[in-house]
Each structure stands twice: as structure tokens, then as C-alpha cells.
Amino acid sequence: MTAQDCLEILRSVKDAAFATVDAKGRPQVRIIDVMLVENGKLYFCTARGKDFYRQLTASGQVAITALNPEYQMVRLSGKARRLTEQKKWIDRIFEENPSMKEVYPGDSRYILEPFCVEEGEIEFFDLGKSPIVRAGFAIGGAQVGKKGFEITDACIGCGKCQRNCPQQCIRAGAPYVISREHCLHCGLCYENCPVGAIERRGEQG
Secondary structure (H helix, E strand, C coil): HHHHHHHHHHHHHCCCEEEEECCCCEEEEEEEEEEECCEEEEEEEECCCCHHHHHHHHEEEEEEEEEEECCEEEEEEEEEEECCCHHHHHHHHHCCCCHHHHHHHHHHHHHHHEEEEEEEHHHEEEECCCCCCCEEECCCCCCCCCCCCECCCCCCCCCHHHHHCCCCECCCCCEEECCHHHHHCCCCCCCCCCCCCCCCCCCCC
């Protein structure tokens, strides 16, 4: 699995959930078509009259997520950039997505503005496998953030975390070790460690 593979999953699902935040800080989500994916970039469009357009142009921040029939989930969080050469990109989008011609016939298509997400963080989560599989990727020079949990040297080797893990992704050691590629991030180990030896990754002390 690569970052491009994840983007291709979003394109194959096509109708994905796009989340933004409105002017009052409230989360907003809607279904938007993923119009193009190429060279590690994702393209979509929206009409200038929509709240979605105003939210995108205000902050640029967007989160996109979709689940395919194989229970593979992809989430892309990044910044959407409005593209110049608007007519060129809208024409290209309509060539690749001919059903759009029925929704916006003729020149009405030019009420749409094209956007591109070329920098961001991708999370891949495969619930169709046992144990589950997860991975993180970055596009456009972004960084993959630390997530999940880590067992520290304060571990006393009691094995309670291993016994409680729903995916059995903790192996014995000194300290015990979480296999992050199979971890649900549920926090059961964290909540039940008798000596508090498990920490959230990425948290500042």
C-alpha cells in the first residue's frame, strides 16, 4: 500500500465525505465527488454559491474519507488549493466525469471552481483483514503524525495489556511492544495498565 494507492481508493469510491469547519467553528460534512487523482494529488470542484466553497476559501483545511466494499477506509487531511486556469481544469474534470454534463449543462459548468489537495496526511485502515491493518502516509512534503499508544520502560511485564488487546497485537518483551500496523488505537491497554506504563504517542508531557 502506498499514498497513491490510497488516493486511488478515494477515486474508485468517488462519492466521499468531505469535512470542513464553518465560520462559527462547527463541523460540516457533505458528500463530494473525487474528480481526478494523479501524481499524488486529488482534485475536486464545487460551486461558488455553496457554503462549502466559502469554508474552503476561508481556511483551505479539509478532511476527506471513504470506505470501499472491501472495508478499506482512507482518510486524507490536508489543505485544498483553488486552482488557477479555472476553465481549463473544469473542462478536464468534465472530460473525466461525463455525468457532470447533465448536472451542469453547457456553460453553467463555469460556476464551479477546481481545487487540489497536494499536501496532507493519509490514514489507511483495513477492517477486512484479521488482525486489522493500518498505515500512515504523507503527500507533498507533509509529515505523518504520531498516533496510538506506546509501552514505556516503566512496563513491569505483567502481560495484562497483551491479554486484553482485542487484536492481539501486543508481544512480550522488556518492555512489551505494540505492533502499530495492527493496533485499533482503542486505548484498552492504556486504561488498564496497572502501573501507567503506556503513553499516547505524540502527546507532549
